[in-house]
Amino acid sequence: MDAFLDGFSVVTQPGNLLYCLIGVLIGMLIGVLPGLGPAATMAILLPIVVTVDPVAAVIMLAGIYYGAQYGGTITSVLLRLPGEASSVVTVFDGFALAKQGKAGTALGIAAVGSFVGATVSIVALSLTAPIVAGWALDFGPAEYAALALLGVLLIATIGSGHPVKALIAASIGLLLATVGRDSFNNSQRFTFDSLQLADGLDFVVVAMGLFGVGEILYNLEERHGKVHVPAAVANIWPSRKELKQATPAIGRGSLIGFFLGVLPGGGAVMASLAAYATEKRVSKTPERFGRGAIEGVAAPETANNAAATSSFIPLLTLGIPANASMGMLFAALLVLGITPGPQLLEERPDLFWGVVNSMYIGNLLLLVLSLPLVGIFVRILRVRPAILAPITALITILGVYTINNSVFDIFVMIAFGILGYLMKKVGFEPGPMVLAFVLGALLENNVRRALLIFEGDPTGFVTRPISGTILALFLVAAVFPVVQAVRRRRAATTVPDETTQREDVLR
Amino acid sequence: MSDERTTARRAGEGDILAELEAEVAHELEEQRPPAGGPTYQVVAALVTLAVGLVGAVLAQGYGLGSLSRPGPGLWPMVVSVVIVVLSLALLLVGRGLDDSERFSRASVLPLVGVATFIALAFLIPTLGFELPALGLCVVWLRFLGGESWRSTIVVSLGTVAAFYALFLYGLRIPLPHLF
Numbered sequence: 001m002d003a004f005l006d007g008f009s010v011v012t013q014p015g016n017l018l019y020c021l022i023g024v025l026i027g028m029l030i031g032v033l034p035g036l037g038p039a040a041t042m043a044i045l046l047p048i049v050v051t052v053d054p055v056a057a058v059i060m061l062a063g064i065y066y067g068a069q070y071g072g073t074i075t076s077v078l079l080r081l082p083g084e085a086s087s088v089v090t091v092f093d094g095f096a097l098a099k100q101g102k103a104g105t106a107l108g109i110a111a112v113g114s115f116v117g118a119t120v121s122i123v124a125l126s127l128t129a130p131i132v133a134g135w136a137l138d139f140g141p142a143e144y145a146a147l148a149l150l151g152v153l154l155i156a157t158i159g160s161g162h163p164v165k166a167l168i169a170a171s172i173g174l175l176l177a178t179v180g181r182d183s184f185n186n187s188q189r190f191t192f193d194s195l196q197l198a199d200g201l202d203f204v205v206v207a208m209g210l211f212g213v214g215e216i217l218y219n220l221e222e223r224h225g226k227v228h229v230p231a232a233v234a235n236i237w238p239s240r241k242e243l244k245q246a247t248p249a250i251g252r253g254s255l256i257g258f259f260l261g262v263l264p265g266g267g268a269v270m271a272s273l274a275a276y277a278t279e280k281r282v283s284k285t286p287e288r289f290g291r292g293a294i295e296g297v298a299a300p301e302t303a304n305n306a307a308a309t310s311s312f313i314p315l316l317t318l319g320i321p322a323n324a325s326m327g328m329l330f331a332a333l334l335v336l337g338i339t340p341g342p343q344l345l346e347e348r349p350d351l352f353w354g355v356v357n358s359m360y361i362g363n364l365l366l367l368v369l370s371l372p373l374v375g376i377f378v379r380i381l382r383v384r385p386a387i388l389a390p391i392t393a394l395i396t397i398l399g400v401y402t403i404n405n406s407v408f409d410i411f412v413m414i415a416f417g418i419l420g421y422l423m424k425k426v427g428f429e430p431g432p433m434v435l436a437f438v439l440g441a442l443l444e445n446n447v448r449r450a451l452l453i454f455e456g457d458p459t460g461f462v463t464r465p466i467s468g469t470i471l472a473l474f475l476v477a478a479v480f481p482v483v484q485a486v487r488r489r490r491a492a493t494t495v496p497d498e499t500t501q502r503e504d505v506l507r
Numbered sequence: 508m509s510d511e512r513t514t515a516r517r518a519g520e521g522d523i524l525a526e527l528e529a530e531v532a533h534e535l536e537e538q539r540p541p542a543g544g545p546t547y548q549v550v551a552a553l554v555t556l557a558v559g560l561v562g563a564v565l566a567q568g569y570g571l572g573s574l575s576r577p578g579p580g581l582w583p584m585v586v587s588v589v590i591v592v593l594s595l596a597l598l599l600v601g602r603g604l605d606d607s608e609r610f611s612r613a614s615v616l617p618l619v620g621v622a623t624f625i626a627l628a629f630l631i632p633t634l635g636f637e638l639p640a641l642g643l644c645v646v647w648l649r650f651l652g653g654e655s656w657r658s659t660i661v662v663s664l665g666t667v668a669a670f671y672a673l674f675l676y677g678l679r680i681p682l683p684h685l686f
Contacts, residue, residue, distance in 0.1 A: 048678060048680075051678050051680060089527065092530075161606065162601070162604060162606060164593055164596055164597050164600065164601065165597065165601070165606075167589075167593050168555050168590060168593045168594060168597065171559075171586055171589045171590045171593060172555065172558060172590060174586045175558070175562050175583060175586045175587065175590065178582060178583045178586070182569075182579040184577075184579065185579060187569060187570075187579045189565075189566075189569055189579055189580075189583060190562075190565060190583075213624070216620070217617040217620050217621065218617070220616045220617045220620050220651060221611075221613045221614055221616050221617050273527055276527060277527055384652070384654070385652075386647075386648060386651070386652025386653065386654055387648065387652070387654065387658070387662055389647055389651070389652060390643060390644045390647035390648055390652075390662075390663075390666065391666055393620070393623075393624070393643060393647060394640055394643065394644070394666065394670060397624060397627050397628070397631075398636060398640075398670065398674060398682060401631065401682070402674075402680045402681075402682065405681070407628055407629075407631070407632055410624075410627075410628040410631075411625075411628055414621065414624050414625060414628065417621070417624070418621060421617055424608075425543070425547075425607060425608050425610065426543065426547050426548070426550075426551040426607045426608075427547075427548075427551075427604060427606030427607045427608075428551070444582045447577075447582065448577045448581075448582065451574055451575065451577055452575070452576075452577075455575050456573060456574035456575025456576070457574070457575075458574060
């Protein structure tokens with residue numbers, strides 16, 4: 001409890017407050033601008049951010065992540081152009097409301113919902129994280145190996161994109177993690193006698209290449225040049241009736257978001273989809289959805305913020321990043337010399353509670369700022385992407401150079417940038433590759449350590465209760481998508497019947 | 508009648524999420540260039556297959572050891588085999604996927620972008636960062652972004668000046684610099 005309160009004194013130090021504010025503002029900004037996502041932004045800014053104090057750096061990076069969830073809403077509602085993937089469903093009802101002249105109401109409800117969802121989620125995080133961390137302190141190598149394996153699988157299969165492709169990308173990420181000196185007997189692997197590769201690939205450099213440069217190159221080709229005319233924003237305060245209408249949706253959205261956010265690979269995108277689907281399902285008037293239902297904005301926006309918040313749990317308690325943005329936070333902690341995991345809470349309570357409590361303050365800042373600043377963000381939308389492109393390009397190159405003052409790092413980053421661009425062109429998401437790369441060393445070391453403990457008997461993984469349970473979950477997670485794909489294919493063949501049936505019902 | 512409705516609704520329940528996903532995919536599709544077709548998928552799968560095979564051969568050379576004494580090659584071998592199996596699966600099921608994007612004339616733009624990145628990497632240690640950075644800005648704004656000369660010059664100078672102030676004075680990070 002004391003540590004929790006000390007956390008607030010950490011956040012309220014003027015320096016940390018300032019970095020929190022900068023973080024959420026940058027987050028909102030990139031949420032509004034299509035193109036760079038939060039993970040890419042965090043990757044690009046990482047080398048610069050780590051020059052400041054560790055706690056402030058992590059507070060700022062976290063702010064970028066949840067701030068982006070707020071920003072994404074604005075363009076979804078006003079332009080029918082989701083700034084972030086997690087705001088795509090908001091487009092349906094948000095833009096419909098905007099067309100009815102209720103853009104302000106939609107933004108107001110979204111901001112309130114976002115705040116409530118995030119706050120519920122932070123409270124739940126504050127209560128559960130210490131328990132999970134305490135429980136995980138007993139984990140041995142077998143448990144960690146099983147957990148990392150489950151993490152990689154979930155990240156690959158739940159995320160967007162084709163599951164086989166995502167798994168290939170993840171496996172290649174695992175292979176890339178083995179480049180360099182083998183930590184067990186110092187033999188060189190995949191270094192091709194290069195001295196620079198002997199220490200392995202630097203995670204930050206790889207992530208900056210795959211996320212940052214890859215996305216910059218991809219955006220160069222994609223034309224965002226269309227001029228959009230934003231809808232007018234009048235009254236931003238929702239009426240009491242509208243608030244009442246949205247309240248149950250906000251409540252359900254908070255819960256759905258919290259639970260889906262904890263899942264590796266789940267996170268904000270899936271939470272917003274599930275929350276929207278749930279509202280449509282429980283509604284007595286589902287036909288209103290897509291035509292300006294206030295719940296259709298409230299639920300996904302609440303859920304994506306709740307999920308964004310709860311996805312910190314696996315990182316802060318187990319050291320397993322749940323999504324790409326958490327992967328970048330993981331990287332930042334490593335660069336700062338802090339190993340995320342169950343021991344974090346005991347060893348660095350200032351950092352743990354500082355970051356968690358900064359989210360209370362950050363969300364309050366976002367609630368207060370997001371509504372009055374809507375006008376400014378709409379104006380920022382008029383800044384042409386062509387002007388921002390060279391600025392982000394320069395930040396990445398100069399930033400990566402400053403990590404080790406190494407030109408070699410620039411070339412590694414460019415190589416991974418080209419890889420990231422090509423992957424996007426042929427339908428591979430770079431996210432699973434980066435995350436598997438982060439978890440690769442952890443996974444390999446723990447598998448090998450466990451094998452040594454088990455004296456080469458791999459059944460040890462299954463017979464230990466916790467690792468056995470996790471591996472059983474792994475099997476379920478691996479088999480489920482296949483079953484679902486088969487069912488969907490079967491359903492697809494019977495689609496003609498179904499639509500006629502529906503027409504009958506409508507009649 | 509009401510019976511029929513509930514059964515129809517129940518049948519539809521599981522599909523709401525799938526339907527929504529399809530709608531979202533469609534929404535995003537409007538902004539995407541045309542799909543690349545089966546060649547893209549096959550080539551991609553062959554490349555990952557090659558990665559897996561090369562990985563397996565190299566891993567073999569590092570020494571597999573045994574389960575009780577795992578060698579440095581064991582884990583890379585396992586991962587490489589997984590890559591090979593998955594790539595073969597992708598060769599089988601992936602031909603009809605439409606998640607690739609065709610290369611077009613616009614794909615020259617990223618190529619030029621990469622070239623400027625490489626040029627910068629070579630020039631920064633010898634020339635300092637200011638002039639190469641200015642060059643990159645001009646190329647990206649004028650030729651890749653189609654900005655007017657006026658805004659190109661203003662934004663380029665402003666950007667380089669801002670970076671100079673940020674890195675050398677604000678963050679005190681030593682960058683090679685001329686001035």
